[in-house]
Amino acid sequence: MLKSKRPRRMIRGGMALSGCMAALALLGTVWTPYSPTAMSGAEKFAPPSWVHWFGTDQFGRDIFSRVACGVGTTFFIALGTVLIGAVLGILIGAVTGYFGGWIDEALMRLNDALTAFPSILLALVFIALLGFGKYNVILALGVAFIPSYARVVRTEFARHREMTYVRSARLMGASHGRIMLRHILPNTTQVLLPALVIGFNNAVLAEAGMSYLGIGVKAPDVSLGYMLSESQGYMMTAPWYVLCTGAVIVLLILGASLVGEGLQERRGQ
Amino acid sequence: MRYAAKKLAMMLLTMVIVSFLAFLAFQIIPGDPTARLLGADATTESVAALRAELGLDRPFFARYGAWMQGALRGDFGRSYSYAMPVSELLAGKIGITALLTAVSFLLIVLVSLPTGVLLCARERPGLDRAANAVNQIIMAVPPFFTGILMTLVFGLMLRWFVPGSFVSPSEDFWRSTAYLFFPALAIALPRIAMTVKMLRASVRGELDKDYVRTAYSRGNSRWQALYRHVLRNAVVPTVAFLAMAAADLVAGSVVIEQVFSVPGLGRLLLTSIANRDYPVVQAIVVILALWVVLVNGGADLLNQRLDPRLRLS
Numbered sequence: 069m070l071k072s073k074r075p076r077r078m079i080r081g082g083m084a085l086s087g088c089m090a091a092l093a094l095l096g097t098v099w100t101p102y103s104p105t106a107m108s109g110a111e112k113f114a115p116p117s118w119v120h121w122f123g124t125d126q127f128g129r130d131i132f133s134r135v136a137c138g139v140g141t142t143f144f145i146a147l148g149t150v151l152i153g154a155v156l157g158i159l160i161g162a163v164t165g166y167f168g169g170w171i172d173e174a175l176m177r178l179n180d181a182l183t184a185f186p187s188i189l190l191a192l193v194f195i196a197l198l199g200f201g202k203y204n205v206i207l208a209l210g211v212a213f214i215p216s217y218a219r220v221v222r223t224e225f226a227r228h229r230e231m232t233y234v235r236s237a238r239l240m241g242a243s244h245g246r247i248m249l250r251h252i253l254p255n256t257t258q259v260l261l262p263a264l265v266i267g268f269n270n271a272v273l274a275e276a277g278m279s280y281l282g283i284g285v286k287a288p289d290v291s292l293g294y295m296l297s298e299s300q301g302y303m304m305t306a307p308w309y310v311l312c313t314g315a316v317i318v319l320l321i322l323g324a325s326l327v328g329e330g331l332q333e334r335r336g337q
Numbered sequence: 338m339r340y341a342a343k344k345l346a347m348m349l350l351t352m353v354i355v356s357f358l359a360f361l362a363f364q365i366i367p368g369d370p371t372a373r374l375l376g377a378d379a380t381t382e383s384v385a386a387l388r389a390e391l392g393l394d395r396p397f398f399a400r401y402g403a404w405m406q407g408a409l410r411g412d413f414g415r416s417y418s419y420a421m422p423v424s425e426l427l428a429g430k431i432g433i434t435a436l437l438t439a440v441s442f443l444l445i446v447l448v449s450l451p452t453g454v455l456l457c458a459r460e461r462p463g464l465d466r467a468a469n470a471v472n473q474i475i476m477a478v479p480p481f482f483t484g485i486l487m488t489l490v491f492g493l494m495l496r497w498f499v500p501g502s503f504v505s506p507s508e509d510f511w512r513s514t515a516y517l518f519f520p521a522l523a524i525a526l527p528r529i530a531m532t533v534k535m536l537r538a539s540v541r542g543e544l545d546k547d548y549v550r551t552a553y554s555r556g557n558s559r560w561q562a563l564y565r566h567v568l569r570n571a572v573v574p575t576v577a578f579l580a581m582a583a584a585d586l587v588a589g590s591v592v593i594e595q596v597f598s599v600p601g602l603g604r605l606l607l608t609s610i611a612n613r614d615y616p617v618v619q620a621i622v623v624i625l626a627l628w629v630v631l632v633n634g635g636a637d638l639l640n641q642r643l644d645p646r647l648r649l650s
Binding site for chain 2: 180181183184185192193196273276280282299310314322325329
């Protein structure tokens with residue numbers, strides 16, 4: 069098949085969009101036009117203007133400032149989730165795929181069972197057990213996403229296990245750990261990278277969903293999902309509240325998904 | 338036949354592990370349920386009596402065995418916060434969530450399959466690019482946001498339905514289904530986009546193969562080649578994908594039920610989590626997980642019927 073420019077364009081577009089969102093998130097941690105929690109009785113439901121770019125909410129808080137903080141929270145949670153899920157998932161997938169045998173069988177059965185719980189459901193149960201809050205959301209989602217990474221990595225390691233380069237490395241006396249880390253792992257980036265990006269995407273989606281349900285981030289932290297559920301009550305009086313918040317969530321997901329899909333398509337060619 | 342038997346055994350094993358995990362998760366929670374059930378005026382004797390009644394004084398595996406036996410008969414114990422058996426609490430809700438899932442699955446199949454095939458029927462680069470862009474955007478909009486937009490536009494502005502006016506399907510099946518149309522569409526939209534993308538990718542993969550060229554050389558038109566040969570092969574990964582989507586729909590409905598105030602399993606799950614009503618949470622989790630295992634297993638068996646080559650592995 070002819071190599072098309074589409075994947076590269078998708079990756080670039082997605083990177084640009086994600087970069088803007090990351091910049092917004094970074095900005096939100098150091099500076100916002102207004103304090104995200106400052107209330108103002110005189111400015112309830114002010115429509116978008118040069119003073120308040122996204123308008124204000126039911127307490128007169130500046131929505132743009134809150135969205136910037138919310139994007140920061142979401143980034144933090146999504147990155148933490150990917151880190152936990154990927155590190156443990158890669159570890160489990162690598163060991164099971166490389167060694168095979170009964171430990172592989174046993175762990176994969178466990179994996180099958182875990183994938184039977186939809187990940188947001190799994191995360192909700194973890195939250196029910198651990199309690200609310202930013203770090204518990206990271207832990208819950210991270211653990212919930214382990215099986216998906218483990219599966220991808222295991223397939224790759226099992227495929228590479230019998231390849232000549234791995235055999236020759238073994239003949240040269242390389243230890244199992246070295247073979248896994250230095251020889252096979254770099255060869256799996258083609259598969260791993262899109263999986264990581266798509267995992268980030270799913271984490272954003274899951275976090276927003278959980279916060280929307282009120283089972284996620286706790287009060288002092290601002291969350292886009294929770295803002296969305298709040299805005300639902302004022303849809304007719306302040307449509308900008310729901311639209312601006314939702315649009316930012318969509319852009320966040322769109323950026324990551326473009327990069328992920330682009331990477332996947334590039335691998336397919 | 339041997340494949341089917343092996344598959345069924347595997348599904349059974351997965352279900353046992355699933356139920357065990359669900360049971361285990363709710364055993365390691367700190368805190369004793371008796372303390373909450375009895376409140377502040379609990380005496381040592383009443384706690385001991387309740388522990389005996391709930392079976393909490395028995396060893397772990399005995400409790401798991403007893404719980405499994407009950408669960409197999411549809412008895413999931415008693416709810417902590419509502420004074421009724423969990424099974425009765427669930428009975429009214431399962432139907433609603435099942436209906437929501439069914440409507441949205443129907444929407445996925447009815448919209449995505451024809452769209453996917455029609456988009457493949459002719460080579461049209463412009464349309465292809467437009468379809469790709471639309472697909473990407475639809476996939477990026479989370480269902481709960483779609484749902485909120487739908488309540489805003491179709492509920493509050495156009496007044497096609499009144500948000501929150503859900504009637505139970507046992508009262509009026511058709512009105513209930515009509516109310517569920519928008520929630521179902523909200524869940525279905527991203528999955529429709531994914532299925533279309535998936536179907537097109539697998540059709541395109543097949544179109545390059547030799548047997549398609551042979552079909553053309555025998556005088557088949559593109560449509561005939563597609564219909565008689567390609568689709569049979571392309572449909573296999575799509576069925577697997579649709580099964581995954583069907584399994585995923587229940588998770589989607591947990592969120593969407595909240596958006597449209599549909600009193601289904603999802604809402605019950607959320608209130609139960611908030612009230613720490615663990616027997617109810619446990620039962621819902623097990624039921625949803627079993628549904629996922631069943632759907633995925635069923636899809637594997639169906640695929641193996643559709644494509645005999647899969648029976649070898």
